[in-house]
Amino acid sequence: MTFRKVSHVLFDMDGLILNTEDLYMVGFQDVASRYGKVFTFELKTKIMGQQSKEFAGTIINELDLPLTVEEFLAETRAIFEKSFPDCKILPGVEKLIRHLHENNIGIGLATSSSKESYELKAVHHQELFDLFPYKTWGSSDPDVKRGKPFPDIFFVAANKFPEKPSPDQCLVFEDSVNGVKAARAAGMQVVMVPDPRLDRSLTTEATLVLDSVEDFKPELFGLPPYK
Template structure:
């Protein structure tokens, strides 16, 4: 793990959404299991955890191979989205430290974006159901670019929309897939590993919490 360059060089922050800012991954896995059961397929939690960080088409391709069937994308995702919407009606919890970090970024006057392997409207809906509504200038979902993570496209597009060079962007990610994508975009990456992380990912810093990652990046005082 390297140290960040001196002088706080970051001109923008880009965040993954699920599992990084919002505590939604367990909800999403439960919704997926429910949706697949509605379609007549039984999938265990361990298999679902292996999908964390993948975009929808890739996740469905993995599930299709696992089940030995061809899952029709729109029908499957329609059930999945409906199951997720039911779980989000009572509000979406945020990850510890997310609000404090965004407040600090506001104080520093830095722009920020979300770059996610979810669809953009789904991401916006989840943000609106949480306490993070209105906190991001840009939200980029996988359908806005040619390729989802682990390709770098969503991060490159987020930087382009913010008007900031990728090399001056700091990324917060939870998954190995997202970390690889942000590194391929030429960005500095803080990873807060999720339950699917499998080992060294190449992130510049592995943090236990958002606050620890922010301190490493010199966005907040250590311990602050």
Template sequence: MIFDMDGLMIDSERLYFQAERELASRYGKSAPDGLLRRMMGRKALESMELFVRELDLPLSPEEALAQRNPLMRRLMREDLRPMPGLGHIVESFFGRLKMAVATGAPREFLDIAMDGLGIRDRFELLLASDGINKGKPDPEIFLAACAGLGLPPAECIVLEDSENGVLAGKRAGCYVVAVPAEYGRGQDFSPADVVVNSLLEAEEHIVGLLPAP
């Protein structure tokens, strides 16, 4: 089972929105929700390329990222919150299924989240965008996660909260459970195998997919 992180495991999309709005305001710009939603799930640099282009900022994507990351680092350390049901679903499947995290966030943010939540040891594999060439919706990171778990994609379940992540999971050949959160509203989750309202519902659905003990 492969978890996305931002918006799925941790309530971080609101922090990204806050950091990116603050960055835009430094240059007299306003970042609309639609733009910020389109950035969800992508690699950090790819999201900043979109951000800089759409807002016509006098920055390179690399410069924008260098300004955004300290804002995100501070916000994550001050206000890291797990999504409802995270602890329950992780403990429910720990020891029953191989579990991984595959996030478009940089490794630094993944480490802050895993250590802050105290669940690093529950996962066999932690993959961040560092070392990944193409971000979601490209399937690269999910294919790497499947390979790292030693399982074919058809035997892996992906949990995602963004349209880009759902597309990446399906393109990898995985079974995809979409768990849209507040900041994912309005995105197209129709490619997912199932759409649920919470991690608790996701857990119930996945239990039903597994063979009886």
């Protein structure tokens, strides 16, 4: 299999850089349990990559919760303010980000999270996130009109690079089905590192599917190889 050479790399955050998807699962189930409902992995798969108000509305509708979007977000925010600062960096990620940074490859963050949520998650990982000169927070950036699976966030994130790379010069790292669809809709190649529980039939749109970022070989996409 051959891949196009790229010059810039965009990273999703939740479930790709950080293990926050597990924390979302626990937090959403905490709220659902109060109303005798179950937050399933299937529902989690459906909302991954959506903006805050989008996923809140989806969960409320799917579980028939007696809450407004604002009430749901307020309840979960109180939970996540306690859990997000404890999140961990996933295997292979720090090595790759530092490698690209040291080799002057343009890197950007393209997360559907809000800036406030990002700050909770990044509080103990600031040195790593400081390596990203350009960050796009989908739930806070007015230029990102629609969440994933729409391509808006990747167009906005790529446009922040001074070089203004074309979509075919950008490689995206994602863990979610919606994120992969968004990247492909933007005309970008995408490396998917899905949750082990995800049905692999849902990963077919990805350019490359890996079990871990540790397995990534930069030279496949014309990037400097690890030494």
